Amino acid sequence: MKSRMSPDREVRRQVRRLELVEAAVRAIRREGPGASMEQMAAEAGVTKPILYRHFGDRGGLYAAVTTYAFEGLDSGLQRALQSVDTPPRQVVSNAIDAYLAFVEQAPELYRFLAQRVVNEPGNLQETIDDFTTRVGRDVALILGEALRAAGADSGAAEPWAFGIVGMVFAAGAWWLERRTMTRARLTAYLTDLVCDGLPDLESLTAGLAADITTDPQPAPDLVTAAPDGDPAVGEVVAIGRTPRRQRQ
Amino acid sequence: MKSRMSPDREVRRQVRRLELVEAAVRAIRREGPGASMEQMAAEAGVTKPILYRHFGDRGGLYAAVTTYAFEGLDSGLQRALQSVDTPPRQVVSNAIDAYLAFVEQAPELYRFLAQRVVNEPGNLQETIDDFTTRVGRDVALILGEALRAAGADSGAAEPWAFGIVGMVFAAGAWWLERRTMTRARLTAYLTDLVCDGLPDLESLTAGLAADITTDPQPAPDLVTAAPDGDPAVGEVVAIGRTPRRQRQ
DNA sequence: ACTTCATGGTTACCGATAGTAACGTTACCT
DNA sequence: AGGTAACGTTACTATCGGTAACCATGAAGT
Incomplete structure (x- = not known):
């Protein structure tokens, strides 16, 4: 043997x-x-x-490629996640940025990893582990420990971990298609979302219902409120939050 | 013609x-x-x-199937997103639950939609729009209007929308594999994450670094702090937040 | 009634690609 | 030297996406 x-x-x-x-x-x-x-x-x-x-078979090669790519990402990711004496927000930001840097550096490989291998019935090879599944497992480990250390419900670790990974994954894919902002900008947005969630949208339903149901009428502030400029600077990692209303 | x-x-x-x-x-x-x-x-x-x-060609059929599935989901999603006189948190919860209900009802179809069609070079058909891309566009529209109405940076609408959709998508895929919680439970977790972000993890780095770097030693509270029970009840939509520390 | 044409369907094929069988070659290890 | 095991090739099969050519039917128009 x-x-x-x-x-x-x-x-x-x-x-x-x-x-x-x-x-x-x-x-x-x-x-x-x-x-x-x-x-x-x-x-x-x-x-x-x-x-x-x-x-x-092909699945075996795909698995090997996935493992290879995962290890390439994982080193940077683990370095970001395990850094001591770093504020949690910065840790999240670093991890997201490491992920996006990987996306940016090898877009075609990323697109390859994005598609799950279709498991044809005759597939005798071991079940392939998705790229996002591997990353998610890692994040779930870290996040679970962090939640326990913080005294929070650790049952959320897995759904949150896989959800966050999927979030960065999808946002990365979107970003690859239309690159309408810098990587630092995207990192900042995603970090904000992961750390603080959506801002308070009290006026969401009221403001929206009028706009959606009467669709031909454009929102009055549509032009004035969407400058769409790119305020991001060339820093590698943008840690500062984008200016928005502080939750209180 | x-x-x-x-x-x-x-x-x-x-x-x-x-x-x-x-x-x-x-x-x-x-x-x-x-x-x-x-x-x-x-x-x-x-x-x-x-x-x-x-x-x-195959891409055309896939696109038609994607459109069909998307319309099946979109009706419920739009109903959730456009409901008037509903608190924002409930809107988010309803939308996520509509998405997960769709996942639960047709897992194989969902898995089909999850894999992007590999665009072979000779593909003369129009570029197929991903399932998540369509959902993301819808959410981006709504979210953009909501952000403008709230006076927030609307530039975050697209990355957030696609990110959130990817998050629910990935969490749904994870949930399909190992169904370790009810749908209501998962909806609640994801709603919490989207609306509030991660809880404050001040002790993250300190608590973690010790555990990760000295891996053979198990965390002391690993057994006591992870009951893994399922406290979710059979409600269709769990709107109440899971008990965790209130941000202040 | 007979032709004509659109419509919906089939059989039989092509080309590419995953996967395999059988065979040859190099180099290592007693 | 000789066995053997890894390395590599050519040539094949099977499957599947995609297409060409043909067939049936039924509703006109004459």
Whole structure:
């Protein structure tokens, strides 16, 4: 069996695996998320059966790529989450920014990770773990401990963690399509939402119902209140909240 | 050309389209998100070329299914979002619950919608709009108006809208896998997060750093503080916040 | 009644791609 | 040297998206 092999054989195999995965990543960045097995093999300078020998099937290769990308992100994420002597808001901001930096740096890879592998019925490979699932698990761990330490209901850790990860994930995807703001700006917005929630919208229903039900009439302040300028500066991480009404 | 045809011919065509889409949905619910064109055609009692005649290509059918599902969700969502004389928190809760109810009712369809269609290079069909993208656009509209009405920065409307939708989407996916709480419970958690953000986690870094860096040592309160009971009752919509420290 | 044409449907095919079988080659390890 | 195990190839199959060509039917128009 495989575990009874020469020790350096195993390490060489791992090295080769890594080479193949990196080639697959290059192929994805070149060809987009729909890169075929043949293209990924060609990028590594080999043919398909090599990939199948190493990864079993496409799902196996996808899982390896996902793991690879996850580890690349996770180092930065863990560094952000585990930093001591940092205010919680800054921790959240750093983590979100680390995530978005990853998105920005490898958009095609990100798009690849965004699509869940469709599990065809004949899939004998182990069930693949989604990218967001892995990140979510990590965040859930940290968040759960934090909630317990704060004396809060730790049952919220998992839904919140997976929710927050999905939030940053979706916002990142949206941001990739139409890049209408800087990364720092988006980080600031998301940090605000995660830390403070939506601002008080007492006038929401009243102001809205009139606007929605009588749709042809534009909101009176639609032009004056939407400057859409980009006040973000070039800082790597924007920690300051965007100016809005303070909750009291 | 097509627009110069008998008027009832056109309506019959639309009816047929709807039948085909509904058959496709049935096939997806039976076979999972990976249902093939042939299976969807067979479910409708026809063969593949019929589908292609109506929808052009797979992307077209997927878009039609997405639109169909979206409209099914959107009615409930709009009803929740446009309700007058409802406190904002309840609006958020209702909207989230409408979303989760949809998830719960058609999990396989939801999984189908969750995966973005991989846009192969030869795709001449119009670019398909993601399910979450459509929901996000709707929420962004409403949220933008609400923010303007509240005098807040409306530039946050889009990132927040897409982020929140992604959050509920991801949390819904997580909830589908391991159903460790009731829908009402999850709705309450997510509503809390969206409306108030994370609770103050002042002791986050201190409490965490010790636990994470010295991983073999379990947190002392890990057993005592995690009862994991399910305090949710069977109410359709849980509006009350989960008991946690009040921000002041 | 016979043709004509639109409509709804089918069979039979093509091309690409996931996945596999069988075989060759290099290099390591007694 | 020789066994053997990893590395690699060519050539194949199966499936699935997509299309071409053909068939049936029924409602006109003449």
